[in-house]
Amino acid sequence: MPKSAYEIDQQSESVERYIVVAWVDNEAGVLARIAGLFSGRGYNIESLAVAQVDDERNISRITIATNGTKQVVDQINAQLLKLIPVHKVATYPIDDTSIFRELALIKFVAESDTLKKAEQLCIDLNSIILDKTPKSFIAQYLGTRREVDSFIKKIKPLGAISISRSGALAMKKGPETVKDNKGKVL
Amino acid sequence: MIYKKKLALTYLKLDPVQTSVKFNLREKMTNQLTGAEIVFKALEEHGVEYIFGYPGGAVLPMYDQISKQKKIKHILVRHEQGAGHAAEGYARSSGKPGIILVTSGPGATNTVTALTDAYMDSVPLVCITGQVPTHLIGTDAFQECDTTGITRPCTKHNWLIKDVNKIAETVHKAFNIATTGRPGPVLIDIPKDIQFQKGVYKSSKEIEIDNKKKIINSDLTNIEKAVEMIVKSSKPIFYTGGGVINSGPEASKALRELVKLSGFPVTSTLQGLGAIPGDDHQFLGMLGMHGTYEANNAMHDCDLLINIGARFDDRITGRVDAFSPNSKKIHIDIDPSSINKIVKTDLSIVGDSLTVISEMITILKTKYSNFNSSNKEKISAWWSQIETWRKKKSLSYKKDKKLIMPQQAVEKLYELTKKQDTFITTEVGQHQMWAAQFYKFKEPNRWMTSGGLGTMGYGLPAAIGVQLAHPKKLVVDIAGEASILMNIQELSTAVQYRLPIKIFILNNQWMGMVRQWQELLHEKNYSESYTEALPDFVKLAEAYGAVGIRATNPNELDDKIEEMMKINKPVIFDCVVKKDENCFPMIPSGKPHNEMILGPDDEEEISEEGKVLV
Numbered sequence: 001m002p003k004s005a006y007e008i009d010q011q012s013e014s015v016e017r018y019i020v021v022a023w024v025d026n027e028a029g030v031l032a033r034i035a036g037l038f039s040g041r042g043y044n045i046e047s048l049a050v051a052q053v054d055d056e057r058n059i060s061r062i063t064i065a066t067n068g069t070k071q072v073v074d075q076i077n078a079q080l081l082k083l084i085p086v087h088k089v090a091t092y093p094i095d096d097t098s099i100f101r102e103l104a105l106i107k108f109v110a111e112s113d114t115l116k117k118a119e120q121l122c123i124d125l126n127s128i129i130l131d132k133t134p135k136s137f138i139a140q141y142l143g144t145r146r147e148v149d150s151f152i153k154k155i156k157p158l159g160a161i162s163i164s165r166s167g168a169l170a171m172k173k174g175p176e177t178v179k180d181n182k183g184k185v186l
Numbered sequence: 187m188i189y190k191k192k193l194a195l196t197y198l199k200l201d202p203v204q205t206s207v208k209f210n211l212r213e214k215m216t217n218q219l220t221g222a223e224i225v226f227k228a229l230e231e232h233g234v235e236y237i238f239g240y241p242g243g244a245v246l247p248m249y250d251q252i253s254k255q256k257k258i259k260h261i262l263v264r265h266e267q268g269a270g271h272a273a274e275g276y277a278r279s280s281g282k283p284g285i286i287l288v289t290s291g292p293g294a295t296n297t298v299t300a301l302t303d304a305y306m307d308s309v310p311l312v313c314i315t316g317q318v319p320t321h322l323i324g325t326d327a328f329q330e331c332d333t334t335g336i337t338r339p340c341t342k343h344n345w346l347i348k349d350v351n352k353i354a355e356t357v358h359k360a361f362n363i364a365t366t367g368r369p370g371p372v373l374i375d376i377p378k379d380i381q382f383q384k385g386v387y388k389s390s391k392e393i394e395i396d397n398k399k400k401i402i403n404s405d406l407t408n409i410e411k412a413v414e415m416i417v418k419s420s421k422p423i424f425y426t427g428g429g430v431i432n433s434g435p436e437a438s439k440a441l442r443e444l445v446k447l448s449g450f451p452v453t454s455t456l457q458g459l460g461a462i463p464g465d466d467h468q469f470l471g472m473l474g475m476h477g478t479y480e481a482n483n484a485m486h487d488c489d490l491l492i493n494i495g496a497r498f499d500d501r502i503t504g505r506v507d508a509f510s511p512n513s514k515k516i517h518i519d520i521d522p523s524s525i526n527k528i529v530k531t532d533l534s535i536v537g538d539s540l541t542v543i544s545e546m547i548t549i550l551k552t553k554y555s556n557f558n559s560s561n562k563e564k565i566s567a568w569w570s571q572i573e574t575w576r577k578k579k580s581l582s583y584k585k586d587k588k589l590i591m592p593q594q595a596v597e598k599l600y601e602l603t604k605k606q607d608t609f610i611t612t613e614v615g616q617h618q619m620w621a622a623q624f625y626k627f628k629e630p631n632r633w634m635t636s637g638g639l640g641t642m643g644y645g646l647p648a649a650i651g652v653q654l655a656h657p658k659k660l661v662v663d664i665a666g667e668a669s670i671l672m673n674i675q676e677l678s679t680a681v682q683y684r685l686p687i688k689i690f691i692l693n694n695q696w697m698g699m700v701r702q703w704q705e706l707l708h709e710k711n712y713s714e715s716y717t718e719a720l721p722d723f724v725k726l727a728e729a730y731g732a733v734g735i736r737a738t739n740p741n742e743l744d745d746k747i748e749e750m751m752k753i754n755k756p757v758i759f760d761c762v763v764k765k766d767e768n769c770f771p772m773i774p775s776g777k778p779h780n781e782m783i784l785g786p787d788d789e790e791e792i793s794e795e796g797k798v799l800v
């Protein structure tokens with residue numbers, strides 16, 4: 001039980017990683033509302049991804065990776081639903097009932113020997129080369145967070161000088177989608 | 187809170203070109219109004235009687251409107267924080283939203299405390315702020331501040347309006363959001379150029395806002411389950427809060443019926459006082475840090491805790507892991523995020539107090555028609571236990587021949603005013619707790635106090651708002667000498683509008699509550715809690731054009747209170763009380779409910795961990 005001034009037995013519930021997804025009106029200040037809610041209530045944002053997904057209705061989908069106990073994540077869910085521009089919220093525990101993806105772009109600058117080695121390694125590790133000059137190249141890698149981590153660890157010594165990573169995206173496996181879960185009051 | 191996305195969506199669909207084409211067409215057909223006129227038309231449509239405000243450069247177009255119309259009266263405060271608390275007092279005593287109008291920059295920042303206060307205590311406010319003209323936003327212009335940024339965490343929602351044609355719709359949405367679900371403050375920031383521009387008015391009927399309360403079946407079955415738990419319990423207690431008050435006077439009536447029907451004991455939070463008559467036998471008094479012995483022990487030992495419209499605040503629970511350890515817990519709240527936030531519940535119902543209580547009564551009457559009689563015996567042992575706790579008389583205090591005891595002053599005030607419909611506001615500190623302990627409220631909406639934020643300086647402006655909503659009634663701000671100085675300037679407002687509020691100061695010369703904590707938790711290190719220089723409150727009242735009365739002796743208390751009540755003007759009553767009295771009972775920080783300190787002879791060591799807590 002979080003958020004009380006008094007000591008609480010937090011050991012009894014384990015802290016896990018979760019993905020929180022919110023469907024929001026794409027309007028000014030909406031990201032600040034969500035980021036402010038997380039910082040104000042002491043929740044963690046590990047990564048964040050936002051983009052409009054419905055041009056007609058102006059809806060953005062915000063995907064946040066966070067960690068906390070089940071109870072904290074339920075609180076995040078309930079607090080997000082209270083925000084006016086938020087339409088619905090889903091929380092996914094990070095397990096194999098859902099798909100998770102992150103994208104990384106990595107720029108290599110090195111002598112031609114090292115560069116060749118690096119390029120070969122990138123190709124072997126299933127990344128795509130997007131730009132190439134005699135002195136540099138840019139590779140794109142797609143995978144789960146852990147896969148991206150391990151990819152970066154392997155290629156880093158070979159002249160990777162700039163790394164850019166996206167936040168995670170997530171989607172439930174199977175035919176189900178998230179239903180509207182907002183504002184039901186008796 | 188629930189409002190149709192459709193509204194926002196159809197709205198957002200129009201691209202700017204389309205929008206302007208549409209409005210150009212309309213321009214020819216409909217009357218165009220300035221942004222400021224639109225604001226006032228919308229306020230009128232919502233039946234606004236009073237605006238609490240203060241002018242400045244960025245709101246002058248709106249102030250033009252104030253003198254051009256008659257329906258809405260403007261109350262000129264002396265500080266924008268005062269406007270906020272006055273609007274709160276108006277809202278809490280009338281059930282209608284309170285309206286604030288202030289200028290950009292300092293006008294807006296001065297309202298932040300009041301907005302936060304209203305947010306914490308769920309008070310519906312609509313705050314309209316002026317902003318620098320659109321083209322100057324972001325340039326650090328004179329009196330520019332990021333008002334929506336600053337107030338985002340202390341409002342339910344806020345808007346910066348950039349299109350005059352969105353004003354009407356936004357004001358309608360603002361009223362809807364402020365007053366539905368768990369009420370709270372909202373803010374609309376309007377740049378000066380938008381106030382001048384011409385646009386179209388839309389009435390709230392032309393806008394789709396879904397107000398319908400939806401009934402979810404799972405919550406209906408949960409109400410049945412709750413009633414089942416109620417029928418089965420043998421050591422039950424109702425723990426009710428501000429949610430019952432916010433649900434309207436009907437909810438308090440329904441609660442009284444449910445309490446009567448069940449025969450159960452009931453305790454209330456600070457904000458819930460008045461839902462059950464303070465002198466009702468089934469009422470155990472307030473619970474929590476300065477709650478009664480019987481209320482806190484009953485909470486600790488009960489087997490069923492029925493929370494209606496309260497939020498397990500830390501002033502209530504004390505140590506959470508020792509809070510009501512053996513009970514099943516039912517939580518009824520309109521705000522889903524309150525459920526399982528602090529205390530895990532066995533059964534939760536998301537709903538409005540009135541709806542849920544009424545449903546419970548119906549089920550009890552139809553499904554368990556002999557409950558009322560069968561129940562008496564089942565809970566009789568529980569009641570006799572409660573009576574033994576009651577015998578401790580935890581609110582008792584020793585009277586003094588020469589000095590007025592602060593408790594005695596509140597008790598006297600209650601005795602002498604109880605025959606008339608009296609409204610009480612407070613500041614924050616010991617006097618606030620004594621008011622809660624000794625003033626027995628018969629009806630809801632008679633008690634306005636800053637609970638969640640604990641804002642010193644709340645009571646005087648709040649009393650102004652209350653008096654405006656109830657012109658003929660007696661309104662008393664039970665104050666401390668330190669708190670009252672935080673918004674004393676509003677006495678001038680009370681004088682200007684001939685509002686005969688009574689400011690009843692329990693003057694102990696100390697920030698009594700701070701001194702009490704220093705005595706009990708900081709080895710009597712009375713650092714900066716004594717006010718070396720205080721004004722002469724009688725002269726102060728006179729300087730403002732109010733009346734000053736001073737009482738220093740217990741013998742003169744009755745007469746002087748009666749004198750105060752007869753004066754049809756604002757009064758400061760300087761009640762000089764014993765300086766070092768502590769407010770008991772008290773659950774020290776970090777202790778469970780059944781380890782209260784009852785009085786000065788009962789003080790015990792507070793652990794190191796306890797001292798860290800606030």
Ligand SMILES: Cc1ncc(C[n+]2csc(CCOP(=O)(O)OP(=O)(O)O)c2C)c(N)n1
Nearest residue numbers: 615616617642666667668669696697698699
């Ligand atoms: C704006 C604000 N500042 C500080 C506090 C902390 N505080 C709580 S009670 C208190 C003392 C209040 O003194 P007084 O108004 O004389 O009331 P008393 O406790 O003596 O009855 C203080 C400083 C507060 N609640 N609000």
Ligand SMILES: [Mg+2]
Nearest residue numbers: 666667696698
């Ligand atoms: Mg004092």
